[in-house]
Amino acid sequence: MSGTTSPVRRLLVVTAVAAEREAAAAGLASALVPGAVTTDSLADGAPATPFEAAATATGPTPAPHPLALHATVLAGGVGPGAAAATTAAALARAEAAGRPYDLVVSAGIGGGFAPAVPVGSVAVASAIVAADLGAQTPDGFVPVAELGFGTSRHLPPQPLGRTVAEVLAAAYGPVLTVSTVTGSAERAAELADRHPGAVAEAMEGFGVAEAAGAAGLPVLEIRTVSNAVGPRDRAAWRIGEALEALTAAFGKLPGAMGVGTEHG
Numbered sequence: 554m555s556g557t558t559s560p561v562r563r564l565l566v567v568t569a570v571a572a573e574r575e576a577a578a579a580g581l582a583s584a585l586v587p588g589a590v591t592t593d594s595l596a597d598g599a600p601a602t603p604f605e606a607a608a609t610a611t612g613p614t615p616a617p618h619p620l621a622l623h624a625t626v627l628a629g630g631v632g633p634g635a636a637a638a639t640t641a642a643a644l645a646r647a648e649a650a651g652r653p654y655d656l657v658v659s660a661g662i663g664g665g666f667a668p669a670v671p672v673g674s675v676a677v678a679s680a681i682v683a684a685d686l687g688a689q690t691p692d693g694f695v696p697v698a699e700l701g702f703g704t705s706r707h708l709p710p711q712p713l714g715r716t717v718a719e720v721l722a723a724a725y726g727p728v729l730t731v732s733t734v735t736g737s738a739e740r741a742a743e744l745a746d747r748h749p750g751a752v753a754e755a756m757e758g759f760g761v762a763e764a765a766g767a768a769g770l771p772v773l774e775i776r777t778v779s780n781a782v783g784p785r786d787r788a789a790w791r792i793g794e795a796l797e798a799l800t801a802a803f804g805k806l807p808g809a810m811g812v813g814t815e816h817g
C-alpha cells in the first residue's frame with residue numbers, strides 16, 4: 554500500500570546539502586537490502602554511487618529483489634531554484650535510462666513553528682507551499698496563484714502523506730518554502746497567520762514539487778527541525794540533532810510506505 558496510484562518501486566529523495574543526503578541515505582540503508590540505496594549530487598556534477606552503510610553486514614550480499622524499493626538520494630543544492638533544476642534533471646535522466654521514479658521526496662533539516670514543532674522533531678507536509686512567491690501590495694502579500702500565475706502549493710498524495718506522518722510520529726501540516734530564512738518574530742508571526750497550522754519552513758520543497766508535478770509524479774516533504782522559525786540565532790541551530798532525526802525518520806519510511814524490504 555503506497556497511497557499513490559501504483560506501488561512505489563523507485564524513490565527519489567532530494568536534499569539540499571551532502572550532510573542531509575548522507576543522513577537520509579543512512580536511514581534508508583538501515584531499512585533496505587544492500588545495494589538498494591544510491592547517492593547522487595547533480596549540484597557538483599558527481600556521478601551516482603552506491604551508498605555504503607557505515608556498519609556493513611558480513612556474509613554474502615543478497616541481490617535486491619526486482620520488486621523491492623530502490624532509492625536515490627540526491628544533494629540538489631540550497632533554495633527552490635537549485636532544487637527544481639536538479640530534481641528535473643534527475644527525473645529526466647532516470648526516464649531516459651528507462652528507470653523512471655514513482656515518488657519524489659523533498660527532505661532535510663528545517664525551521665519548526667514553536668512551540669508545536671520543537672527542535673529534534675519531525676514535520677511532514679500536508680501541503681508544500683510557496684510562501685514568499687507573489688507580490689507585495691499596499692494591502693499585504695498576494696500569492697502567485699491569486700495573481701493568476703500557476704500554483705502556490707502542491708498537495709502530497711493521500712493516504713500516503715498522512716500515513717507517513719503517523720508512522721514517523723511527525724507534526725503534520727503545511728510546510729512553507731521560503732527563499733529567505735525567517736529572521737524575526739514579526740515575520741514568523743506573519744507566516745503563521747497567513748498559513749494556519751504551518752509546521753515548518755525550509756527552502757527547497759516547492760522547487761522539488763514543481764519538478765515532480767511537471768513530470769506527473771507525486772511528492773512528499775519530510776523535515777527534521779534544527780531551529781525554531783523566528784529571530785535569527787544561527788549558533789543555536791541543532792544541526793547534528795536534526796540530522797540524527799533525519800536518519801531515524803528515513804529508517805522508518807519504507808515501512809510507512811509498506812514496500813520494498815524483501816530480499817531476492
Ligand SMILES: O=C(O)c1cccc(C(=O)CC[C@H]2O[C@@H](n3cnc4c(=O)[nH]cnc43)[C@H](O)[C@@H]2O)c1
Pocket residue numbers: 569570572573630631632661662663664665731733734735754755756757779780781782792
Ligand atoms: O553546517 C552544516 O553542517 C549543515 C548541515 C546540514 C545542513 C546545513 C544547512 O545549512 C542546510 C540549509 C538548509 O536548511 C534548511 N533550513 C533549516 N532551517 C531553516 C529555517 O529556519 N528556514 C528555512 N530553511 C531552513 C533549508 O532548507 C536550507 O536548505 C548545514
